[in-house]
Amino acid sequence: MEIDKIKEELSSVSTKEINYSELAEILKRKKAEAVKLSDEPLAKEIWILEQVCKIQQRYLEAFNKIKQRDFYNAWCLLEKAEIGLLFLKKHFSINENPYQLKFINDVIRKYQSIYPYRLFFSTELIEKEKECSICGKVYKLRDSCGHITGEIYNGELCLWKVTKSELVGVAVVENPVHKYAVAFLKSGEGEGVEDNYDYSSLEYLMKLINQPFDTWDIDFVVKYVSHNLFKTYSPDETCPCNQTDKTYSECCLKEKGVKSLFHEFVVEKPSKEIILPNSIAIKLSK
């Protein structure tokens, strides 16, 4: 398969199933040929297509996992796709291309905004030694190998590989570098973890959309829910809005209701599986 055909194939991601394993093999062979011929621009072009393959594949897998309620693994795949986009953006515009990269970039952020994860673990490391992923040379101050991280050499991305480090701590953060490090509770005495997160917003969304490239949007709205629904809360308890450490009487009891965050979804092609309650059928007149 020639490069142009591969590009055509990747452009059809929203309309047909793509054999990514086959494409990956073809691209790997073509890149090796380009490197042999010292054709750096072609090797880089192939690297870009390899990244497009990975990003598309990870996003599609993530979507399917969300559909299957495998939420945490979907979250990790979304992060991997996000990282792939981050490295790719330096070399390729994701805004004007036929590979749905802009859609994937934007929709990943939307999914992340719906996930209930708030706290993450972040390692604190002293990096003592690192080597260049291109030439393997150990980094020496004032005697660098000359390769620049983030650049592409022989169709490979240049990164630092940390080979010696010291763990000095683990922090609990709200803004992690590694989004996969979600905080879970340990389940009893066993090795497993308990996933007690509330995925109801995601579950609701998945009833509305069918396909990974269906267009949807989300609006976050703060509304005041009637105090009548919180009659079991004492004024001295922590406020049921969960946005503060204040008591109910110090916080929302003074307001017209309890502040609550709502997700409002706008879906272009709602699934036929669900009929929304309180919906009105409007006959359009010609």
Added chain:
Amino acid sequence: MSLTSKETTENFETWLNKPFVSAELKQSLADASILILPTEGFRNHEGPLFPVHTSELYEFLKSKMPEDTIIDICVDSDNFKELALHSDYKRIGNFIVKEMALPLLIGLILLYAQQKYFKDDQSSSTQVVSTTNGASTTVNNSPNTTVVNTNVTVVEKEKPVEEEKPPVKKYHNPPKIKFSYTVVDTTGACKEFEFEGTAKDLETVVEGLNKLNGDGDR
């Protein structure tokens, strides 16, 4: 956003006499206009540490500096280690800089941060007040700012009244950077500045610095 300043006695000589700078290195650093400085005494760790990606920043700054401006790192090569803390702020580093090289340094830090962290930043500019010796200067007509210029100066911005907005996930907030620099003027006087903010904030600071340099207020 915040930009704080305070007087300091730590000059180039202070840093060149540190134990992690050999006599040989001290000689080669003597002509530097800009030094990247480590943090010392991080928890129980002895020795100097630099924020993660310092090596990348160093190579970047070196590649952009004019030939007559020397930049280096204030540590022997064997002692160079980076500390990866991964928090809300992207720590750029600490610097000591001769006054004449300051605009160049800040401009290049802005360029580096824009390329590395802020390419997709959609944040809006916040209002800045920069402090000078005993005077306060409003950079972009911000009536709701308060400056207290004592030995330790804290610049605060009164938040404008906003509509109630739902909380955004912190990792979706525009990235913020943090760095500090000590400026040494021609008389040898030193002043340390610390910046925290977004790319737009830093752009405003750069404009402010250029205005101050132009007005000769320093």
